[in-house]
Amino acid sequence: MSTMPMSVGAAVEDKTPDRCDDEKKTKKKPSAVILTREETTVVTENGVVKQQICSGKLIFGSAWVNKMADSVFPTQATAQTRYISLFGTRTRFVLMVLILLCLTSIWSNILAFNFAVICMNAGDNSTANTGNLEDGFTNFQKSWAMSIVAIAALIGNFPVVQLVGLVGIRTVFTGLGILSAVSTLLVPVSIRMGFYYFLAIRALQGFAFAANFPVIGSFCAKWSYFKQSGLFVSALVAYVQLAPAITMPASGALCDAFQWPSVFYAHGAVSLILFVTYGLFYRNSPQKHPFVGNVELKKISIGKIANVDKRALKKIPYGPILKTPAIWAVWIAAIGNFTCVNMMFLFSPTYLSQVLGFPVHSTGLSSAIPPLLQFLAKLIVGAISDRIHFISEATKFRIFNSVAFFGSAVFLTVLAFMGDSRKDLNMVVLGISAGLLGATTGGFFKAGPILSKQYSHFVTGNVSLGITITMLIVPFVVNALTHNNTQEEWSWVFLITAAVMVVTNLIFCVFVRGEPCEWTSDDFHRPGSVMDLQNERVKELDVEKVEQRL
Numbered sequence: 113m114s115t116m117p118m119s120v121g122a123a124v125e126d127k128t129p130d131r132c133d134d135e136k137k138t139k140k141k142p143s144a145v146i147l148t149r150e151e152t153t154v155v156t157e158n159g160v161v162k163q164q165i166c167s168g169k170l171i172f173g174s175a176w177v178n179k180m181a182d183s184v185f186p187t188q189a190t191a192q193t194r195y196i197s198l199f200g201t202r203t204r205f206v207l208m209v210l211i212l213l214c215l216t217s218i219w220s221n222i223l224a225f226n227f228a229v230i231c232m233n234a235g236d237n238s239t240a241n242t243g244n245l246e247d248g249f250t251n252f253q254k255s256w257a258m259s260i261v262a263i264a265a266l267i268g269n270f271p272v273v274q275l276v277g278l279v280g281i282r283t284v285f286t287g288l289g290i291l292s293a294v295s296t297l298l299v300p301v302s303i304r305m306g307f308y309y310f311l312a313i314r315a316l317q318g319f320a321f322a323a324n325f326p327v328i329g330s331f332c333a334k335w336s337y338f339k340q341s342g343l344f345v346s347a348l349v350a351y352v353q354l355a356p357a358i359t360m361p362a363s364g365a366l367c368d369a370f371q372w373p374s375v376f377y378a379h380g381a382v383s384l385i386l387f388v389t390y391g392l393f394y395r396n397s398p399q400k401h402p403f404v405g406n407v408e409l410k411k412i413s414i415g416k417i418a419n420v421d422k423r424a425l426k427k428i429p430y431g432p433i434l435k436t437p438a439i440w441a442v443w444i445a446a447i448g449n450f451t452c453v454n455m456m457f458l459f460s461p462t463y464l465s466q467v468l469g470f471p472v473h474s475t476g477l478s479s480a481i482p483p484l485l486q487f488l489a490k491l492i493v494g495a496i497s498d499r500i501h502f503i504s505e506a507t508k509f510r511i512f513n514s515v516a517f518f519g520s521a522v523f524l525t526v527l528a529f530m531g532d533s534r535k536d537l538n539m540v541v542l543g544i545s546a547g548l549l550g551a552t553t554g555g556f557f558k559a560g561p562i563l564s565k566q567y568s569h570f571v572t573g574n575v576s577l578g579i580t581i582t583m584l585i586v587p588f589v590v591n592a593l594t595h596n597n598t599q600e601e602w603s604w605v606f607l608i609t610a611a612v613m614v615v616t617n618l619i620f621c622v623f624v625r626g627e628p629c630e631w632t633s634d635d636f637h638r639p640g641s642v643m644d645l646q647n648e649r650v651k652e653l654d655v656e657k658v659e660q661r662l
Contacts, residue, residue, distance in 0.1 A: 198403060199403055200405075201405060201407050201408040201411070202408075203398075203401060203403040203404050203408060204335045204336070204337070204398070204404075204408065204412065206403075207331070207335060207393070207394060208331075208335075208344060208347055208348065210386075210389065210390055210393065210394070211327065211328075211331055211348060211390070211394075212347055212348055212350070212351055212354070213386055214285065214289055214386050214387060214390050215324050215327065215328070215348060215351035216351040216354045216355045216358065217289070217292070217293075217355075217379070217382060217383040217386050217387075218288075218289060218292045218317075218320055218321055218323075218324060218383070219321070219324070219351055219352060219355035220355040220356075220358060220359040220379055220383075221292050221293070221295075221296040221317055221379050221380070221383055222261055222317050222318070222321060223355055223356055223359045223360075223457065223458070224296070224299075224359055224363060224375050224376055224379050225257060225258075225299070225314070226258075226458055226459075226461055226462075227359065227360055227363040227364065227367070227375065227461055227479075228363065228367070228372045228375045228376065229249050229254060229257075230461055230462070230465055231363070231367035231371070231372040231375070232249070232372050251591045251595075252591075253307060254587070254591065255587040255588050255591050256311065257310070257311070257314055258458060258583060258587040259583065259584045259587055259588065260311050260314045260315050260318060261314055261315070261317055261318035261321065261580075261583060262318060262580040262581065262582075262583035262584035263315070263318065263584060264314075264315040264316070264317075264318030264319045264321075264322075265318040265319065265321045265322045265576065265579075265580040265583070266322075266577070266580045266581070266584070267319070267322075268318070268319040268320075268321075268322030268323075269322045269573070269574070269576060269577060269580070272284065272288070272322045272323050272326055272573070273326050273570055273573045273574070276323075276326045276327070276330055276573070277428060277570070280330070280396030280397075281323075281326070281327045281330045281331065281394075281396065282391065282394045282395065282396050284323060284326075284327075285323050285327050285387075285390065285394075286387055286390060286391035286394075288319070288320040288322075288323045289320065289323075289383065289386070289387030289390065290384065290387050290388075291316055291319070291320045292316075292317055292320035292321070292383055293380045293381075293383035293384040293387060294380070294384075295313050295314075295316035295317050295320070295380075296317065296376050296379050296380035296383060297376065297377060297380035297381070297384075298313050299313055299314075299376040299380075300372075300373035300376055300377070318580075321576075321580075322576060322580075324351070324576060325572050325573045325574075325575045325576035325579075326570075326572070326573030326576070328345070328348045328349060328572055329560070329561060329564075329568035329570070329571065329572030329573050330568065331344075331348070332344045332345055332348065332561045332568060332572075333561060333565060333566055333567075333568040334396070334397055334398070334412075335398060335412060336412070337411050337412055337414065339498060340498060343491075343494050343495055343498055345494060345553060345557050345558050345560075345561055346490045346491055346493060346494020346495070346497075346553030346554075346557065346558070347490075347491060347494065349490065349552075349553060349557045350486075350487045350490040350491060350550075350553070352453055352457075352483075352579075353457075353483040353484070353486040353487035353490065353546075353550070354483070354487050355483075356457045356460075356479065356480065356483040357480045357483040357484040357487055358480075359379070360461065360479040360480045360483075361479075361480045362375075362378070363375045366378055398412045398413075428567055428570050429567070429631045432629070432630075432631040433564070433567065433570065433571065433629075433631065436563075436629055436631075437623040438559070438563055438623055438624050438625040438629070439563060439564070439571055439629070440623065441556070441559075441619060441620045441622070441623035441624045442556045442559050442560045442563065442571065442575065442620070442624070443574060443575065443577065443578065444616050444619050444620060445513060445517075445552075445555065445556035445578075445616055445617065445619070445620040446556060446575045446577070446578025446579070447578045447581060447582060447612075447616055448517060448612050448613045448615070448616025448617060448620075449516075449517070449549065449552055449556070449578065449613075449616075450578045450579040450581075450582040450583070451582045451586060451609055451612045451613065452520060452524070452545075452549060452609050452612075452613055453549070453579070453582075454579070454582045454583050454586045454587075455586055455590065455605060455609050456482055456483075456542070456545075456546055457482075457483060458583070458586065458587065458590075459586075459590055459605075460479045460482060460542070461479045462594075462597065463597075463602060464478050464479055464539075466597040467532060467597050467598065467599055467602055468532055468535040468538055468539070469532075469535065470535070478539060481539065481543050482542055482543045482545075482546030482547070483546065485543050485544075485546055485547035485550070486546045486547050486549055486550040487550065488547075488550070489547045489548070489549075489550025489551060490550040490551075490552070490553040491553075492550075493512060493550060493551045493553050493554045494553040494554065494558070496554070497512060497553070497554035497558060504626050505562065505626030505627070506624060506625050506626030506627075507626070508554060508626075509554070509555050509556070509558065509559045509620075509624050509626065510555075510620075510621045510624065511554075512551045512552070512553070512554030512555040512558075513551070513552060513554075513555025513556055513617055513620055513621065513624075514555075514617060514621065515548065515551045516548055516549050516550065516551035516552040516555055516617075517549075517552075517555075517613045517614065517616070517617035517620075518613075518614065518617060519545075519548035519549075519551070520545045520546070520548045520549045520610075520613060521609075521610035521611075521613045521614050522610075523541050523542075523544050523545035523548065524545050524606040524607070524609055524610040524613075525606070525607065525610050526541055527541045527542060527545065527606050528602075528603040528604075528606035528607045528610075529603065530599075531599060532599040555620070556575075556620055556624070557575075559624055560572040560575060562626075562627075562628060563625065563627075563628060563629050563632075564628075564629065564632060565628050565632040566632060567631075567632065589605075589608070590605055593605055
């Protein structure tokens, strides 16, 4: 009985040199072979001896005690075996889907207001005032309700990027996701309390939103197989389209059935569940995840930077990055893209409801069509981009980005000169314009991670500046141009958006490149990290001792 505790997991070090050889001479038939990333362990049939081959370590115990212990408190080896068999070599795809849903949830929490406000005033916002927001919001209040999200996201962008670099996205994204969920649950209460309380809650939603693009950059840099980088990027950035495609019809159904507060309660509850799941399941690197086996780990590691001091990786080369024209081309393209995205997804419910005359119950479904088309286009283009090998990456970036920007601009121009008598045709043109914009996953969205590699969390993270800056500006521009919500007023909105997209795409095509920047290479960092270590040692040693050693 005294040996039973040792059977559960106590390891006894054996320094006898021939112990491993003696065990090999036994005729016991092995009952199981357990494979881990680093070692092979043979378990004998009667369970008396578990031997770690050629390690000199033995674990003793009876078979039934070991079996019971492993089922309740699994060892590293037994747990590894069970977990690998769960997803095989596809754990990274499970994580990709989970992160996509989490990203979608944060953006949906923000967009929910744009539909709930239609449900509140039911087509009449003239009586809105700061004392009773439930009667509706004025255009000025609606502009600030959207712009405060952008201001908070801008403020949060730099500290969030720094935190992601220091502690990883598991802790940062979980915390900010829960913040978004709780603040969304509090929106109805804040609306009843007053406008400024509501703005404070919206600011919390915006601060949480600052994590989205740094998360995409960090995850793709650490978890994607290099031949699937386009698929990973296209899938994750598609949250921008997936969120309104889900939120608009769901909000319409909730408004009809349970009134506007239910929109926020449902979004907040779903968000809370998703981020608790994410926090439990995600790991900051494939090497630390118990579900990742050796085959998948080696596949992910191909093309990743290796043998660089960790302190060097944490020191982002801001100077070289900011001096790279190709990086600025990516960021400028992001501004053009999100000018159109924010115009469409923040204001399409208003355009469809008050200009084209769609009823509230069908506005949700109609508003979901353009982002859904764009979501599908992003997935398709991302996969196609990875499979095209007969042209250079830079050429692919230019082609796909031009299809997206120029194509969308053409159909927005057509929409600007259409009347509002054939609202179904207007919907088709708006949907085509949105769908073409999905080709950006083969353009600037893919260019960011490829150019910046291990610093993708910073470069791609700052793509979020595009969405936040335009989220700050677009509401004021649109509301200033559309006092009466007529087709003629909206024509100016469409034409200005098209012009911005044409100009930003031309800049992108001129300056973008196809290969990783020089500051991502091993050679750029290895000498620097060695010199840093040498300088630190020189400071610690007395100058005279250094001269003597030399």
